[in-house]
Amino acid sequence: MTFENTMVGQAAPPAHLAVRGIQKRFGGVHALRGVDFEVARGEVMALVGDNGAGKSTLMKVLAGAHLADDGEFLLDGKPVEMSTPNDATELGIQIVYQDLALCENLDVSANLSLGAEPVKPGWSFLPHLLRPLDDLEMEVKAKKAIDKLEVRTLQSVRAKVGGLSGGQRQAIAIARAVGTESSVVMLDEPTAALGVAQTRQVLEVVKRLRETNHAVVYISHNMRDIFEVSDRITVLRHGSNVATYTTSDTNPDEIVVAMTRGLDTENGNAA
Amino acid sequence: MTFENTMVGQAAPPAHLAVRGIQKRFGGVHALRGVDFEVARGEVMALVGDNGAGKSTLMKVLAGAHLADDGEFLLDGKPVEMSTPNDATELGIQIVYQDLALCENLDVSANLSLGAEPVKPGWSFLPHLLRPLDDLEMEVKAKKAIDKLEVRTLQSVRAKVGGLSGGQRQAIAIARAVGTESSVVMLDEPTAALGVAQTRQVLEVVKRLRETNHAVVYISHNMRDIFEVSDRITVLRHGSNVATYTTSDTNPDEIVVAMTRGLDTENGNAA
Amino acid sequence: MQPEAKMTFLDRFSAMRETQFGAFVPVLLALAAIWGYFGLVLPLIDLMSGEADSFRAIFLSPRNIYNLFMQSAVIATLAVGITIVLLLGDIDLSAAATAGVCAALLGVLVLSGVPGWLACIIVIFVGIVMGAAQGLLIAYVGIPSFVVTLAGLLGYQGLMQKILPTGNLNVGDPFVRGIARVLIPDLWGIVLGLAVVGMFAYANLRKQSRRKTLGLEQDSPLALWSQVIAFAAIVVAVVFTLNAYRSLPLLLVLLVAITALLGWITTSTPYGRSLFAVGGNPESARRVGMKVKRLRVSAFAIVGFMAAIGGIFGASRYGSVSYTAFAGGSLLLEAIGAAVIGGTSLFGGRGSVWNAILGALVIGSLGNGLDLTGASAADKLMVSGAILLLAVAIDALSRPGNGSGR
Amino acid sequence: MQPEAKMTFLDRFSAMRETQFGAFVPVLLALAAIWGYFGLVLPLIDLMSGEADSFRAIFLSPRNIYNLFMQSAVIATLAVGITIVLLLGDIDLSAAATAGVCAALLGVLVLSGVPGWLACIIVIFVGIVMGAAQGLLIAYVGIPSFVVTLAGLLGYQGLMQKILPTGNLNVGDPFVRGIARVLIPDLWGIVLGLAVVGMFAYANLRKQSRRKTLGLEQDSPLALWSQVIAFAAIVVAVVFTLNAYRSLPLLLVLLVAITALLGWITTSTPYGRSLFAVGGNPESARRVGMKVKRLRVSAFAIVGFMAAIGGIFGASRYGSVSYTAFAGGSLLLEAIGAAVIGGTSLFGGRGSVWNAILGALVIGSLGNGLDLTGASAADKLMVSGAILLLAVAIDALSRPGNGSGR
Amino acid sequence: EDMVALLLPENVNPRWEQQDAAAFVRTMGEIAPDVKVEVFNANNDTATQQRQAEQALTQGAKVLVVIPIDGESSAIIADTAAEEGIPTIAYDRMINSPNTTFWVQADLEGMGFDQATHVIENTKDGDTLVMLKGSPTDPNAAVIHNGQLRALTPLFESGARVMGYENWTQGWDPAIARRSMDQALTQLDNNVQGVVSSNDGNAGAAIAAMEEQGMAGTVPVSGLDCTVQAQQLMLLGKQTQCGWRPLEDMAAAAAQVTVRLVSGEDFSDLAPQTVTNGVGADVAYVPVGSYSAIGAEGVAYVIENDASITKDMVCQGEAAATDFCK
Ligand SMILES: Nc1ncnc2c1ncn2[C@@H]1O[C@H](COP(=O)(O)OP(=O)(O)OP(=O)(O)O)[C@@H](O)[C@H]1O
Numbered sequence A, B: 001m002t003f004e005n006t007m008v009g010q011a012a013p014p015a016h017l018a019v020r021g022i023q024k025r026f027g028g029v030h031a032l033r034g035v036d037f038e039v040a041r042g043e044v045m046a047l048v049g050d051n052g053a054g055k056s057t058l059m060k061v062l063a064g065a066h067l068a069d070d071g072e073f074l075l076d077g078k079p080v081e082m083s084t085p086n087d088a089t090e091l092g093i094q095i096v097y098q099d100l101a102l103c104e105n106l107d108v109s110a111n112l113s114l115g116a117e118p119v120k121p122g123w124s125f126l127p128h129l130l131r132p133l134d135d136l137e138m139e140v141k142a143k144k145a146i147d148k149l150e151v152r153t154l155q156s157v158r159a160k161v162g163g164l165s166g167g168q169r170q171a172i173a174i175a176r177a178v179g180t181e182s183s184v185v186m187l188d189e190p191t192a193a194l195g196v197a198q199t200r201q202v203l204e205v206v207k208r209l210r211e212t213n214h215a216v217v218y219i220s221h222n223m224r225d226i227f228e229v230s231d232r233i234t235v236l237r238h239g240s241n242v243a244t245y246t247t248s249d250t251n252p253d254e255i256v257v258a259m260t261r262g263l264d265t266e267n268g269n270a271a
Numbered sequence C, D: 001m002q003p004e005a006k007m008t009f010l011d012r013f014s015a016m017r018e019t020q021f022g023a024f025v026p027v028l029l030a031l032a033a034i035w036g037y038f039g040l041v042l043p044l045i046d047l048m049s050g051e052a053d054s055f056r057a058i059f060l061s062p063r064n065i066y067n068l069f070m071q072s073a074v075i076a077t078l079a080v081g082i083t084i085v086l087l088l089g090d091i092d093l094s095a096a097a098t099a100g101v102c103a104a105l106l107g108v109l110v111l112s113g114v115p116g117w118l119a120c121i122i123v124i125f126v127g128i129v130m131g132a133a134q135g136l137l138i139a140y141v142g143i144p145s146f147v148v149t150l151a152g153l154l155g156y157q158g159l160m161q162k163i164l165p166t167g168n169l170n171v172g173d174p175f176v177r178g179i180a181r182v183l184i185p186d187l188w189g190i191v192l193g194l195a196v197v198g199m200f201a202y203a204n205l206r207k208q209s210r211r212k213t214l215g216l217e218q219d220s221p222l223a224l225w226s227q228v229i230a231f232a233a234i235v236v237a238v239v240f241t242l243n244a245y246r247s248l249p250l251l252l253v254l255l256v257a258i259t260a261l262l263g264w265i266t267t268s269t270p271y272g273r274s275l276f277a278v279g280g281n282p283e284s285a286r287r288v289g290m291k292v293k294r295l296r297v298s299a300f301a302i303v304g305f306m307a308a309i310g311g312i313f314g315a316s317r318y319g320s321v322s323y324t325a326f327a328g329g330s331l332l333l334e335a336i337g338a339a340v341i342g343g344t345s346l347f348g349g350r351g352s353v354w355n356a357i358l359g360a361l362v363i364g365s366l367g368n369g370l371d372l373t374g375a376s377a378a379d380k381l382m383v384s385g386a387i388l389l390l391a392v393a394i395d396a397l398s399r400p401g402n403g404s405g406r
Numbered sequence E: 001e002d003m004v005a006l007l008l009p010e011n012v013n014p015r016w017e018q019q020d021a022a023a024f025v026r027t028m029g030e031i032a033p034d035v036k037v038e039v040f041n042a043n044n045d046t047a048t049q050q051r052q053a054e055q056a057l058t059q060g061a062k063v064l065v066v067i068p069i070d071g072e073s074s075a076i077i078a079d080t081a082a083e084e085g086i087p088t089i090a091y092d093r094m095i096n097s098p099n100t101t102f103w104v105q106a107d108l109e110g111m112g113f114d115q116a117t118h119v120i121e122n123t124k125d126g127d128t129l130v131m132l133k134g135s136p137t138d139p140n141a142a143v144i145h146n147g148q149l150r151a152l153t154p155l156f157e158s159g160a161r162v163m164g165y166e167n168w169t170q171g172w173d174p175a176i177a178r179r180s181m182d183q184a185l186t187q188l189d190n191n192v193q194g195v196v197s198s199n200d201g202n203a204g205a206a207i208a209a210m211e212e213q214g215m216a217g218t219v220p221v222s223g224l225d226c227t228v229q230a231q232q233l234m235l236l237g238k239q240t241q242c243g244w245r246p247l248e249d250m251a252a253a254a255a256q257v258t259v260r261l262v263s264g265e266d267f268s269d270l271a272p273q274t275v276t277n278g279v280g281a282d283v284a285y286v287p288v289g290s291y292s293a294i295g296a297e298g299v300a301y302v303i304e305n306d307a308s309i310t311k312d313m314v315c316q317g318e319a320a321a322t323d324f325c326k
């Protein structure tokens, strides 16, 4: 298979999260055609490909947001069930979606805690869903997270997300994913809308995640960023694997060629 | 004013579209605080600033999508009215919005012609709105536009936009704006979601627009792209002008400093 | 460019649902289920349980189909109108009351000696104004359409009572009554039907050949021909069934003609495109320069127009105008329900006027079919709720990966 | 950090509208307009035109306010429930019919000797099941809520007739009747009111001080105090007005208590947060792991619960159960209308149960006020439509840059 | 097997399903066991009633017995039936069509007069009255009201009684009557000494409103139909009068005529009289008697004369404790 074939240089680290033979169709569109993918703890795996190559679809499958038509999921080598976003959350997978998945009718602090709202202590006789929200705690958390990403124009964490600028929104989505306990963090073009300083911060965050032994998946079209943070690079093309490279053994030009034209041996490899 | 003060080097070309003293508030947020901005025909004016600096808001004001609270609009030196998107269209202003402004329930070809649908000839006894759409013409136009941007993964121009990838969508928004007769084209982070090849194509398109004597406004956080295509650079910070630079006279570092920290003299300049 | 992998049957089925034709699938399934139940299952049960001594498929008899169409016509007319504003993401609660006012006015006008045709024109004009007035408030003042048309419902109910102080009035005018009574001679009905089928086939084939010339992707010939054949089958079946009892009634021809016109406007003109655009994303539509406010006003004017037509149809069919048949009754919810059952979204941007007609038939079939059984009023209501649910659930269950329930 | 430029009055006003408190502005304006019209303008006109010989502000008399509250109570109860599903972007057309079934069952149960309190509990349980059943179909089968609850409307209407073959039934059980009859002694009412005000003030001030401790941005003391004072004024005014006629009726206390509970759940628990999240963006909510389907079922169960309460309140207040008072009447549209007038969006993600109560008062005031005038039924309907429109338009017109009419 | 259809207007008033339809079906079973009776109920929607008539005709009904929702829009039912040669009987409420074959009803004008007279007799000079009228679309409601006015107009004009408040009750809906009464009491500040209510549903609503003011039982309230509920209220002294008609006889008369019509026989011996309806057509007519029931004595009369109502049915709930029931 393409996948192993192109594993050159040092041996690949043991995969933390791995999928094999992922298929996904949308009506007549065959978005993923038997994709293999893996990421280890303590590494940043970049996922690159042309527009429409299937990167986001693969991400959503990994996050349980899309149900794969076919394929296998392994966590630390053990098969796992991944059919709802809940499954992913429970396995410790956090994700920044390309479309951000924010609720515009809620404010910044609510979005930052969405789905994992802190509740006040001492109401344990109630089911968790009905305990009082600790909204001040949420605000404090939001303030810290936003400050960390250096989004200085955001006046209030009580502003509705519907009124925020593109970059401010993206920062919130990132802060939500990295602020939650997890072992895998996936970021789908996280810096697309960010300014120079904010992009820097995100790259720092990614590096810090690697240091804290997270498995990080990083999708981007920006070769500079990819070569700055990634350890390995998986290239997708037309919903199929092209190859996986070790970053230190390759260069942007090679990747761009793989993305746009595939490998020369590709004809024999497409699933 | 900051604006003239920092006009160094060669004299500025005569402005085609210019605004003075634009104010815009959203409830308690003062997004634009007396911004001046101009762009000449045959030039690419970059608009840069941190996240939330007010770039998109200024764009929307220039496109009539937001009504400015205060300020003056001049086209070729003459005051013009700009209160609805229609006004802008009629003045020949086209724009790629950061949020793309597509209709997810419509297909690619419909989105590409949105608001300027071609009708079949020979029904002139009917009001324009009620003449038969020339949908094949729309498809042909869409096919050409998409091909030009090298979005090769899009299988059909009859696919609903709701199912497209981020980059595919952005390409459609760009194709719509540049495919329409105009004298001013404004692009708000047009390449944020685009792949390497597609980004190249967009930069080419921008250059071609300049050659065909359009006035182009280009918003981006990517310094490399900005220095590649722009003639001048306007820097916004916290909703106010910092300065306008001639691209050939400055460098990315200076711009980044201006964006994030303003000029040293800034205190005296904020409107 | 990409090697196309083989598609399973299920893929094909779900791909088919995505075509224009596929939008008819759910409501046609529901209709088929209901007709199958009343027309085949129930008589069979009756037969086997010994309740009936022969298999009496009354429900599917030409006479009952004729009745069913006529009984559903007013609901369908309103549903078609309401679909237009639903496309925008608006709602109109006053449509039935508007129809009532128009019918009442029509009755009063013909009673006072105004010729029937003139009265109809006046009433249509009034309907348009009534709709547009609400549209103005919604678009320019910015009050939600639910509230404006709720107020309209109240106000127009009052207006109807004002016009009809005793709440009802006989309508004898031959022109007005003629709309529901005049029948198209059998032969002409067939000619008309064939002409429509011919035009449909021609338009489809021509489009296909133009696509080829222009180098555009082609619809599969299978899809194309099955579409044409299905259409032809439906038209021919309807015409022959109606001829078998009486003939095509003028009222139905008018309803289909108006729906065809609106169907064409909504799918094939810049006006219709902007309805869908506004419904899908009002802000985008505004930004590309669509005159959203005017559009909204005009859409409500169309509802007013269709409500007036519904009022005329109703007056003609009921031979009278009564408060309860329009404003006071269940017509409103039935009409909106018909549109929604037809697949039109309450959130805007998705729907079709043809589906509204099918939805109206679904609703009409419930009452019609149950009235043929001897059940009590309470049982009928309960059973109609259950049948409606089952009929719409069939589609939902056959769909791979069910939706959010919106 | 940024130098804040001075804000004009208009800016302040529109900024205030964005606060939590600001959501009350539109419906309070509407209510004030209607009360002003019936309570002051009309009597003044009567006086000046010589129709009345003295200024008789009957509408604003304590007795009429008491009536008005009681008359609006059933609408309000249903509206509060419906608000919950509207937050999700769903709708419930069967709420009134559910209330009817519950009321009918209650009547039959107490008649057959079941003690009132037990009957109430049974009926509440039944209501919850009826709501949840619909929720299951909506969430898990994926049929649009409009269609499911339309079918529910039919089915439950039938069920109600089944339970209540006579069309109506007297309810004499003292426990049931007591809910509408029992009055809280004047003094206790005042104590209760003051306690509520005290708690409100304490909670607000405590939150403010905690914000300070945590270094979070503070609400302006002006906003804080005007909120507390406005709240206190309303509570005190209501208690004293009701005491001036009779006393606080138990029914109202129950309604307010239940609404407070639901209000707290919707705004201050993870459950409520997910209602808003799903309404704002169901896909985002799903992706962050919210159990959207279960949520939907539970929301419909809450509507069922509130419908059952509405049925009990109705049976208690009317002293009887009749088909038309619930299922057959206008209760459904009035209840949804109340929620929407209160500012809850049909598109989901925006709204509040308190506003539903205010919306119900708006609707209730129309009928109440007009019945005090001697107008004909037709005039009353027309005028009520007009007043409703004007009342809601006031806010729309005072808003800078009006909305899309959604 | 022949079939006839009975089309009921609504189920707001219990009589239709409980008494009229039951009696009609029973009588038909006795005198013409092979004729099937289908019963429909239109829930106060005229379009529904028309549909039900069409469906009945589609099933081959030989006679339509119709209690219309309103007099005008039911004409199409009689007309459509006539086109197929099927006769239509107007039951209780007249159908304003030339094709109405037969009508059965009591002297409703007189019953309205009795209602008003009862209230007049139990009030005194200068007292204020409330009038809760029937459904504006029901032809009977206007007739009843005319009878009430025959008794009341002179007194209103002389000032002997004051008309405090009046309202129609769309669809005979008690919920509407309830709000009317609430508002009457508020506007008149409880200064109400009599309630002229056109039927029992309205009376029940008025009593519930007055109970809240502690007035129930102190004010005369009229009614019509003598429903079980009304008789209970009469025993409790809260309602004081109800007009009673022998619904059994009405249904039996309709059934007899129906049977004749099914077999195409002449029925003129059963209906010697005619009345002229709203469109000037002469309709064969059988008048039935009526009785103005007052107090416990009235209840006793009704129980004795109305086979569909037994003492057990009335003596339930609160009413069980009254002297009459003990
Ligand atoms: N919900 C959907 N319905 C239909 N087609 C879809 C859907 N989601 C994705 N697709 C199609 O699947 C293909 C892969 O899309 P995907 O979003 O994964 O691309 P991507 O690699 O993330 O591209 P980009 O760089 O533009 O974000 C595209 O052709 C897209 O049109």
Ligand SMILES: Nc1ncnc2c1ncn2[C@@H]1O[C@H](COP(=O)(O)OP(=O)(O)OP(=O)(O)O)[C@@H](O)[C@H]1O
Pocket: A153, A154, A155, A162, A163, A164, A165, A166, A167, A168, A193, A195, B026, B027, B029, B030, B031, B049, B050, B051, B052, B053, B054, B055, B056, B057, B058, B098
């Ligand atoms: N509709 C709105 N309502 C409220 N606040 C708004 C609205 N639109 C913009 N703002 C605020 O105005 C400021 C400027 O926003 P704008 O979108 O113009 O920033 P930007 O320069 O385009 O940033 P980015 O690089 O992130 O796109 C931000 O603080 C934003 O929160």
Ligand SMILES: O[C@@H]1[C@@H](O)[C@H](O)OC[C@H]1O
Pocket: E013, E015, E092, E093, E138, E140, E141, E172, E199, E200, E224, E225
């Ligand atoms: O018996 C009454 C009937 O005659 C009338 O038509 O409708 C109301 C009933 O109470």
Ligand SMILES: [Mg+2]
Pocket: A055, A056, A057, A098, A188, B165, B166, B167
């Ligand atoms: Mg993507």
Ligand SMILES: [Mg+2]
Pocket: A165, A166, A167, B055, B056, B057, B098, B188
């Ligand atoms: Mg921006």
